[in-house]
Amino acid sequence: MVITILKIYIIFIFVLMLIYAVRHAIFAYHRIYKKQRIYYGSIQDSEMPPVTILIPMYNEEQVLEYVLDSLIDSYYPQELMEIIPINDNSTDKTKELLDEYAEKYSFINPIHRQSDLRGKVAALNDALKVARNEIILVFDADYRPSKELIHQLVAAFKDPEAGAVMGRVIPHNAAKNWLTRLLNLERSGGYQADQQARYNLRTVPQYGGTVGGFRKSLVMAEGGFDTRVLAEDTELTFRLFTKGWKVIYANSAECYEEVPENWNVRARQIRRWSRGHNQVMFKYFFPVMFSKHMNAREKLDGLLLLIIYLVPFLFMLGLIDSIILFFLGEIGILTGWWVILFLGAYNSYGNFAPFYEIATAALIDGIKNDVLLLPLLTFNFYFYLWNITLGFFDAVADSVSGRYVHWAKTERFAKSKRQKETTK
Amino acid sequence: MIYIVISIVLFFAMALFPITYSLIVLKKRTSEELIIPTLLVDDPKYFTDLYRSAFRSKLAAMDSENIVEYTFKPSEKIVEADKTIEYPVICNYIIYAENYDFVPPEGMTFNKEIYANKNVYLVGVKTLLGIYCKKNLLIGSGIDIIRWVDSGGEITVEDNCSLGIITTSNTRIITGENCLFARMLAPQIFLGFTKDTDFKTVSKALTNNEDYVSQEVIRNIKSVDDDITDENQELHKSIITKYDLSILDGMKVKGSIRSHKTIRVGDNAIVYGNVFAEGDIYLGKGSRILGNIFTQNNIYTEENVEIGQNGKIKSIIAKEKISFSRRCVVYGYIESGNVCEVCLDEQ
Numbered sequence: 105m106v107i108t109i110l111k112i113y114i115i116f117i118f119v120l121m122l123i124y125a126v127r128h129a130i131f132a133y134h135r136i137y138k139k140q141r142i143y144y145g146s147i148q149d150s151e152m153p154p155v156t157i158l159i160p161m162y163n164e165e166q167v168l169e170y171v172l173d174s175l176i177d178s179y180y181p182q183e184l185m186e187i188i189p190i191n192d193n194s195t196d197k198t199k200e201l202l203d204e205y206a207e208k209y210s211f212i213n214p215i216h217r218q219s220d221l222r223g224k225v226a227a228l229n230d231a232l233k234v235a236r237n238e239i240i241l242v243f244d245a246d247y248r249p250s251k252e253l254i255h256q257l258v259a260a261f262k263d264p265e266a267g268a269v270m271g272r273v274i275p276h277n278a279a280k281n282w283l284t285r286l287l288n289l290e291r292s293g294g295y296q297a298d299q300q301a302r303y304n305l306r307t308v309p310q311y312g313g314t315v316g317g318f319r320k321s322l323v324m325a326e327g328g329f330d331t332r333v334l335a336e337d338t339e340l341t342f343r344l345f346t347k348g349w350k351v352i353y354a355n356s357a358e359c360y361e362e363v364p365e366n367w368n369v370r371a372r373q374i375r376r377w378s379r380g381h382n383q384v385m386f387k388y389f390f391p392v393m394f395s396k397h398m399n400a401r402e403k404l405d406g407l408l409l410l411i412i413y414l415v416p417f418l419f420m421l422g423l424i425d426s427i428i429l430f431f432l433g434e435i436g437i438l439t440g441w442w443v444i445l446f447l448g449a450y451n452s453y454g455n456f457a458p459f460y461e462i463a464t465a466a467l468i469d470g471i472k473n474d475v476l477l478l479p480l481l482t483f484n485f486y487f488y489l490w491n492i493t494l495g496f497f498d499a500v501a502d503s504v505s506g507r508y509v510h511w512a513k514t515e516r517f518a519k520s521k522r523q524k525e526t527t528k
Numbered sequence: 529m530i531y532i533v534i535s536i537v538l539f540f541a542m543a544l545f546p547i548t549y550s551l552i553v554l555k556k557r558t559s560e561e562l563i564i565p566t567l568l569v570d571d572p573k574y575f576t577d578l579y580r581s582a583f584r585s586k587l588a589a590m591d592s593e594n595i596v597e598y599t600f601k602p603s604e605k606i607v608e609a610d611k612t613i614e615y616p617v618i619c620n621y622i623i624y625a626e627n628y629d630f631v632p633p634e635g636m637t638f639n640k641e642i643y644a645n646k647n648v649y650l651v652g653v654k655t656l657l658g659i660y661c662k663k664n665l666l667i668g669s670g671i672d673i674i675r676w677v678d679s680g681g682e683i684t685v686e687d688n689c690s691l692g693i694i695t696t697s698n699t700r701i702i703t704g705e706n707c708l709f710a711r712m713l714a715p716q717i718f719l720g721f722t723k724d725t726d727f728k729t730v731s732k733a734l735t736n737n738e739d740y741v742s743q744e745v746i747r748n749i750k751s752v753d754d755d756i757t758d759e760n761q762e763l764h765k766s767i768i769t770k771y772d773l774s775i776l777d778g779m780k781v782k783g784s785i786r787s788h789k790t791i792r793v794g795d796n797a798i799v800y801g802n803v804f805a806e807g808d809i810y811l812g813k814g815s816r817i818l819g820n821i822f823t824q825n826n827i828y829t830e831e832n833v834e835i836g837q838n839g840k841i842k843s844i845i846a847k848e849k850i851s852f853s854r855r856c857v858v859y860g861y862i863e864s865g866n867v868c869e870v871c872l873d874e875q
Binding site: 141142144145146147148149150151250252256262263264265274275276277278279282285288292306321348356358359360399469471473474476477478479480482 | 546547549550551553554557558559560561562564570572713743745747766767768770783784785786788801802804806819820822824840841842843845847860861863865
C-alpha cells in the first residue's frame with residue numbers, strides 16, 4: 105500500500121514537471137514566433153493623469169538619492185507628480201536626506217513612520233491614505249527609473265480595464281559576480297519571455313510590486329493591502345483578476361535595479377518571496393478556481409502561477425520518494441512506455457529556472473554569450489529548492505498561527521552618491 | 529565489468545561537460561549589463577527634431593565647398609536653393625532653402641533631405657527622402673516620400689501620395705484621397721478632404737459636459753441600445769466586455785469602452801472616453817470619439833468621423849491597419865503598425 109502511494113506520488117511529480125515544461129515551452133515559442141501584442145507606450149495624450157509615486161524605505165541612505173534624482177529628472181510634468189518616500193522607522197540618515205529633498209522640491213512629501221506595524225505593506229497602506237491621486241506607482245528605493253518611464257507606465261491606465269501595470273526590471277550590477285550574472289539571466293527570462301508571453305496570450309501577467317502601479321480606488325475598496333501577506337504584489341495580481349481587472353505588462357517600461365550580490369542575501373530574498381507567494385496561494389487558490397471574471401485560460405495559468413512556489417517543495421518530496429523507492433528495489437517503475445514520460449520530466453527539471461525562456465530572452469536581448477552559463481543554473485535550482493521549501497513552511501506556519509509577518513529588507517550593495525564623490 | 533565502467537565514465541562526462549564548459553565561460557568572459565535605450569522612439573517628433581538640430585549645428589560648420597560631416601553618416605554636400613537655378617533630375621544633395629520659398633522643377637527625385645526656412649511647394653516631384661519646412665508645405669499629387677515630413681506650418685497633401693514613416697506638423701495636416709502613411713501627428717488632421725473645404729466649419733459643436741467620463745463600470749454587455757440608455761439615449765457608465773460590442777446609431781456613451789473582441793460604433797454615436805479593443809474597431813458615419821482609440825487589430829472608419837477634441841491631443845493607434853474614409857478629422861496622433869490608408873478603397 106505504502107509503496108503504491110510512493111509510486112503514484114512519483115508519477116504525479118513527473119506529470120507536474122511535464123506540465124510546467126510544456127507551459128514554459130509554449131511561452132518561449134510564443135515569444136519568438138507568434139504575434140506580439142503591442143503596449144500602450146506610444147499613446148500621445150495631452151491629458152495625462154496626475155500620479156502619486158510611493159517609495160518604501162528602511163535605512164536607504166545609500167541608495168535613495170539615485171531613485172529620487174531619477175524621478176526629478178523624469179520627462180513627466182512635475183506638476184502632475186506627487187512623490188511620497190515612506191521612511192519606515194529608519195535608523196540611519198534616511199530621514200535627514202528626505203527632509204532635504206522635501207525642502208527643495210514641493211512635490212516630494214515624505215512620510216516618517218514610527219509605527220510598531222512595520223514593513224512595506226503597512227507603509228504602503230499609510231501612504232495610500234494620504235496619496236492625492238488615483239494612479240499610484242511604486243518603486244523600490246534601489247531602483248533608477250529612466251526619464252520616460254513614468255509616462256510609459258501611466259499610459260496603461262488609459263485602458264479602462266487596467267487595474268495595474270508592471271514594467272521590466274534590469275539588474276545594473278549584472279556583471280558583478282557569478283550570482284549576479286545568473287540572476288541577470290533569470291530576470292531576462294522572467295520579463296522578456298515569461299511576462300511578455302503571458303501578456304501576448306492574455307493570461308495572467310504578474311504585478312511585481314515595483315516598477316509598476318495600480319488604481320488606488322481598487323486597492324482601497326478592500327481597505328488597502330492585506331498586512332498579513334508578505335507578497336502584496338502577488339496578492340494584488342490575484343485580487344484584481346478575480347474581480348475582473350487586468351494587469352498590463354509593459355516590456356518597454358524598463359528600470360534598473362540592484363540584484364543581491366551574495367548567496368545569503370539571495371537565500372533570504374527567495375525564502376521571503378516563497379513565504380509571501382504561498383500565503384497568497386492559500387488565500388486565492390479557490391477564488392481563482394471559481395472566479396466568474398476569469399476565463400479558462402486565465403484560470404489555468406493563474407493556478408499554475410499560484411502554486412509555483414509550492415512545486416519545489418513537492419519536487420523535493422519527489423526526490424526523497426525516488427531515493428526510498430530505489431533502496432526498496434521498487435524503482436522498476438522506470439520501464440515500459442512510462443520511461444518516455446520520466447525522461448521528459450527529467451530533462452525538464454531545470455524549468456524551475458525556465459531554461460527555454462531564459463534562452464529565448466537572451467536571444468531577444470542580444471546577450472547570446474550568456475546562454476553558455478545556463479548549465480550553472482542547476483546549482484541555483486537546488487539552492488532555490490531548499491530555500492523555497494523553507495519559505496513554504498514559513499507560510500504554512502503563518503497560516504496556522506495567524507501571526508503577523510515581519511518584512512525583511514534586502515541588503516543594498518551600491519555605494520551612495522556621496523560615498524562615490526568622497527572616493528573620487 | 530568493462531561496460532559498467534564505461535557507462536559510469538560516460539555518465540560523469542556527459543553530466544559534467546556542460547557545467548565545466550559553463551565554468552570556463554564564467555571565468556574567461558564577462559557579462560554585459562543590458563542597456564536601457566534612452567532614445568525616445570515613442571515620441572513621434574523624436575527623429576525629426578534630432579535631424580533638425582543636427583542639421584542646424586552642421587550648417588554652422590559647413591566648409592567653403594558646402595560639405596558637412598556627420599558623425600552618424602558619411603559627409604554630405606549641401607546645395608543652397610536660394611543660389612541655384614538648375615537641378616539634376618536626380619538630386620543626391622541635401623537642399624537648403626534659406627530666404628525664399630522652395631519650388632523645385634517637376635519630375636525630380638530627391639535622394640537626400642530638404643531643409644527649408646520658408647514655404648515649400650512640391651508639385652510634380654517623384655520621390656523625396658525627407659523634408660523639414662519651417663512654414664507651409666504643399667505636397668503635390670502622386671509624390672512618394674520615403675521617410676519623414678515635418679513642418680512648422682500647415683501641410684497640404686494632394687491625392688495619391690505616400691508619406692513615409694512619420695508626418696508631423698505644429699498646426700495642421702490636410703490630406704486628399706488615396707494616401708498612405710504610417711504615423712502622423714498634428715493638432716488638427718483632416719483626412720480625405722478637398723482643398724476648397726472651409727475647415728472652420730468642419731469641427732462639430734460639442735455639447736455641454738463634454739469631459740465627463742464615468743468611472744462606474746457595466747460589464748459584459750453586447751450592445752448599447754435603448755434598453756440600457758436614458759431618455760436622451762445616453763449611457764453614463766464605462767463598458768468592459770468580453771463580447772463583440774455594438775453601439776447603436778445615435779447613442780452616447782459617457783464613459784470609456786473596452787472589448788476583448790470587436791467594437792462597432794454606430795452612425796452619429798458619440799463615445800466620451802477611450803475606446804480599447806482586441807479585435808477590429810468600426811466607426812460609423814458621423815460618429816465621434818472624444819478620447820483615445822487603441823486596438824491590437826484594425827480600425828475602419830466611415831465618412832465624417834471625428835476623433836479627439838480641438839485643442840487637445842489624442843491618439844488613434846492600431847497594431848494592424850487603419851482605414852479612413854472621406855472627411856475624417858483627428859486631433860492628435862495616428863499610428864499604425866502596418867499602414868494607414870485614406871479613402872483607398874474608393875479609388
